[in-house]
Amino acid sequence: MPQLDPAVFLPQIFWLVVIFGLIYLFITYNAAPRITEVLERRQSKIASDLEEASDLQVKADEARILYEKSLEQARAKAASTITTKREAIKVDVETQYNKLSEKITAEIAVADEKIKVAKEAALDDVQAMAADICKDVILSVSGLALDEKVIAKVVGGKFTSVKGNVNG
Amino acid sequence: MASPLAQFEIKTLIPINVGAYDISFTNSALYMAFAVVAIMVFMIVGMRKGALVPGRWQLCVEMCYEFIANMLHDTAGREARKYFPFVFTLFMFILFANLIGMIPYFGFTFTSHIAVTFAMAAFVFVGVTLIGIIRHGFKFFTLFVPHGAPMALMPLLVLIELVSYLSRPISLSVRLFANMVAGHTMLKVFGGFVVALGFFGIVPFAFIVALTGLELLVAFLQAYVFAILTCMYLNDALNLH
Numbered sequence: 328m329p330q331l332d333p334a335v336f337l338p339q340i341f342w343l344v345v346i347f348g349l350i351y352l353f354i355t356y357n358a359a360p361r362i363t364e365v366l367e368r369r370q371s372k373i374a375s376d377l378e379e380a381s382d383l384q385v386k387a388d389e390a391r392i393l394y395e396k397s398l399e400q401a402r403a404k405a406a407s408t409i410t411t412k413r414e415a416i417k418v419d420v421e422t423q424y425n426k427l428s429e430k431i432t433a434e435i436a437v438a439d440e441k442i443k444v445a446k447e448a449a450l451d452d453v454q455a456m457a458a459d460i461c462k463d464v465i466l467s468v469s470g471l472a473l474d475e476k477v478i479a480k481v482v483g484g485k486f487t488s489v490k491g492n493v494n495g
Numbered sequence: 496m497a498s499p500l501a502q503f504e505i506k507t508l509i510p511i512n513v514g515a516y517d518i519s520f521t522n523s524a525l526y527m528a529f530a531v532v533a534i535m536v537f538m539i540v541g542m543r544k545g546a547l548v549p550g551r552w553q554l555c556v557e558m559c560y561e562f563i564a565n566m567l568h569d570t571a572g573r574e575a576r577k578y579f580p581f582v583f584t585l586f587m588f589i590l591f592a593n594l595i596g597m598i599p600y601f602g603f604t605f606t607s608h609i610a611v612t613f614a615m616a617a618f619v620f621v622g623v624t625l626i627g628i629i630r631h632g633f634k635f636f637t638l639f640v641p642h643g644a645p646m647a648l649m650p651l652l653v654l655i656e657l658v659s660y661l662s663r664p665i666s667l668s669v670r671l672f673a674n675m676v677a678g679h680t681m682l683k684v685f686g687g688f689v690v691a692l693g694f695f696g697i698v699p700f701a702f703i704v705a706l707t708g709l710e711l712l713v714a715f716l717q718a719y720v721f722a723i724l725t726c727m728y729l730n731d732a733l734n735l736h
Contacts, residue, residue: 328500330676335505336610338517342524343611350531350588355580358538362560365545365553372547 627732
């Protein structure tokens with residue numbers, strides 16, 4: 328077995344130390360720091376990206392809450408506007424109704440008064456006419472010329488009761 | 496036919512002698528250089544962009560890095576972090592050595608030399624022991640005292656612990672060395688059968704294909720085992736059980 332020949336030990340060990348030392352220095356001072364740097368850069372990039380994403384998420388949530396709040400406010404405002412307007416319209420309608428109904432009532436009262444006056448005037452006319460007719464009838468039948476006042480009293484009594492009934 | 500062990504022959508390429516010591520540049524050293532160059536190319540080319548979203552090669556480099564980083568962290572805790580470059584280098588060096596050794600006609604596997612594997616294991620062993628002693632002082636030797644064992648058995652148990660601790664570099668180096676030697680010898684032996692059997696050589700040939708797959712797995716696995724055992728020894732030294 329050539330490996331067990333002591334003559335091959337020293338040259339191999341010598342060159343092993345030299346060459347292994349070389350690659351050790353290369354890896355320690357060049358390759359390993361370079362790889363570490365790349366890995367750390369990637370790690371920090373991932374971390375910062377995740378952080379940014381979570382920040383944006385928070386902002387989106389805030390915006391959504393703001394939007395919902397303003398929507399709620401607008402809804403409440405619209406509801407209150409509707410209520411106010413409805414109240415105002417109701418009040419307005421009532422006022423106008425009252426005014427109109429007062430006016431109508433007053434007009435009805437005036438008209439009633441007019442009717443009453445006209446009716447009385449008409450009844451007075453009928454009374455005078457009745458007294459005249461009475462006088463003429465009595466004259467024709469009995470030839471008596473009665474005093475107008477007497478006739479009027481008799482006839483008037485009847486009419487007064489009629490008139491009372493009319494007013495009632 | 497050449498011996499299946501001929502592939503492990505060390506050939507001197509540039510003879511160098513310093514005093515009485517022979518430090519010739521051999522084929523073993525050449526393949527160490529190949530492995531190192533391959534690692535450098537792999538890492539420099541892979542990380543040349545250092546992109547935020549890695550490409551294929553960058554991903555490979557990062558996977559190797561994170562594989563070892565996680566392993567070290569899970570096995571030896573956060574304090575072992577400063578030894579990461581060493582463990583990472585060790586893993587990459589053994590992995591590339593094993594993989595380069597698997598290239599047909601080209602490969603020479605210097606991890607199939609006990610001198611190399613033992614030098615690495617001994618360095619790990621001495622380093623870890625020194626770390627433990629510097630860190631914990633005399634308390635480090637409580638590592639050899641098992642918890643909750645009966646007092647009467649203590650001398651025996653401490654002896655067993657000590658022996659098992661001292662045999663760590665041997666088991667660590669022999670495991671890698673033996674796996675590599677066995678795999679490559681087996682490939683060579685069956686390769687010889689392919690030629691010898693003529694047409695029926697297709698049977699050992701199919702076997703070699705399967706064995707090559709297995710050997711690639713072993714190449715990775717042994718690098719992994721060497722690295723994770725280093726992590727566990729580090730854990731013992733840093734945290735004392």
